[in-house]
Amino acid sequence: MKWISPLLTRQKAFRTSLILAGISIACFLLPVNTKTYISGKLIVAYAPFYGISNKIDDVFEVYEINRGLHATITRQMLALTTLREQERENKRLRELLGFKETVEYDLIPAEIVALDPKRRQNAVIAEIGHDAQVSADLPVVNVDGLVGKTTSVLGDLVTVELLTSPNCRAAARDANTRVLGIVRWTGGRTLLLDNVSISDTVAVGDTVITSGLGGVFPEGLLIGTIATVSVGASPFFRSITLRPFVAFGALEELIVLKGSGG
Amino acid sequence: MMARNILFFILLLFCVVIYQALLADIVSIGLARPDIILVFLVWLTLTRDLTWGVAFGFAAGLLEDSHNPQLLGLGALLNVLSALAVFLVSHRVRTDSLVIRIAMVIGVVVLHDMIYSLVAFSFDIHLDIMILFNTIIPSALYTSLIAAGVMYLSQRRLTLRFES
Numbered sequence: 001m002k003w004i005s006p007l008l009t010r011q012k013a014f015r016t017s018l019i020l021a022g023i024s025i026a027c028f029l030l031p032v033n034t035k036t037y038i039s040g041k042l043i044v045a046y047a048p049f050y051g052i053s054n055k056i057d058d059v060f061e062v063y064e065i066n067r068g069l070h071a072t073i074t075r076q077m078l079a080l081t082t083l084r085e086q087e088r089e090n091k092r093l094r095e096l097l098g099f100k101e102t103v104e105y106d107l108i109p110a111e112i113v114a115l116d117p118k119r120r121q122n123a124v125i126a127e128i129g130h131d132a133q134v135s136a137d138l139p140v141v142n143v144d145g146l147v148g149k150t151t152s153v154l155g156d157l158v159t160v161e162l163l164t165s166p167n168c169r170a171a172a173r174d175a176n177t178r179v180l181g182i183v184r185w186t187g188g189r190t191l192l193l194d195n196v197s198i199s200d201t202v203a204v205g206d207t208v209i210t211s212g213l214g215g216v217f218p219e220g221l222l223i224g225t226i227a228t229v230s231v232g233a234s235p236f237f238r239s240i241t242l243r244p245f246v247a248f249g250a251l252e253e254l255i256v257l258k259g260s261g262g
Numbered sequence: 263m264m265a266r267n268i269l270f271f272i273l274l275l276f277c278v279v280i281y282q283a284l285l286a287d288i289v290s291i292g293l294a295r296p297d298i299i300l301v302f303l304v305w306l307t308l309t310r311d312l313t314w315g316v317a318f319g320f321a322a323g324l325l326e327d328s329h330n331p332q333l334l335g336l337g338a339l340l341n342v343l344s345a346l347a348v349f350l351v352s353h354r355v356r357t358d359s360l361v362i363r364i365a366m367v368i369g370v371v372v373l374h375d376m377i378y379s380l381v382a383f384s385f386d387i388h389l390d391i392m393i394l395f396n397t398i399i400p401s402a403l404y405t406s407l408i409a410a411g412v413m414y415l416s417q418r419r420l421t422l423r424f425e426s
Contacts, residue, residue, distance in 0.1 A: 020316055
């Protein structure tokens, strides 16, 4: 008992220690619900600092994302340089062969402000800049691929008919096999690649792009990948469904393609 | 004087909250995480009074326990017992030596964390031994570095005050 003697000379401190130890044991023996309630009250002390901590984490996260984006931009710049070089070469070769010159497009950003109240799923209303001078029947894309086309313009607002509208069709081709068809929507989440003969070769997983033959959409815009291939109602044509690249239910920013010649 | 003591006590708790919320994850090295509550507890018990160490250990322990409601009270109890242990040991060894103080911090961290993890993991000895080597001992060594800094600065401040 000799070792405990310093405690006995400090009766007040010893009493405090016993009381606090008793309270701690009582806390530990409380029912879980009560403990959770008390913890909830105590943890409030940390709340403002966790807020700061989360903000700091966000800053670090944004920094990492920024670094990743810088790397991506650098890669894209290199790819762009190569593509520009190839574009110049392509132009020279087309001139040599006497091909018709392809149209270049201005990219006009548009932000979706509303769904078209009359057609809901099939059209959206987007806001464009004041001096954009957009007209009807211009192709509209986003970062994923073809979205649809403009149908009417009123001031800064433009109505975009989506590819998931029964009235919107796009001349398309299989990017691998170059087989031509027409993409349209018949309901559901997939699109239909129509008018593909039974003798044409297409495979599941192939990418489908616009062919540029319809007059509205330029060549090479991404539409989707082939999900299923089967024999259609007509024995002469295939029934091909596409999984679109664009998430039509989660559209945000759009880009209207306007021929640079107006 | 009383108001000044209370203010100092609140300031210490405030430091603990800031440390746990903002700095603990940043200063952690792998699984080793310095336990500044125990550093302050040992420092207060040795330089001020047992009541200080016990009261601080209890309050900081409860705050720390709020992150794990199932074990509410356990951290506080172990902190109170740690302060008592430091107080009792300090009467049997020379606590003016920095090395002894750091050894006390290491001992307190190891014992405190061992008992805590024994109870937390329902006395699973195998798991506890694994935690001892992977987490507790590295944390105790890391904590001792922080303690060395705190106690050196505290001693230096006292010396300067005495000399002036």
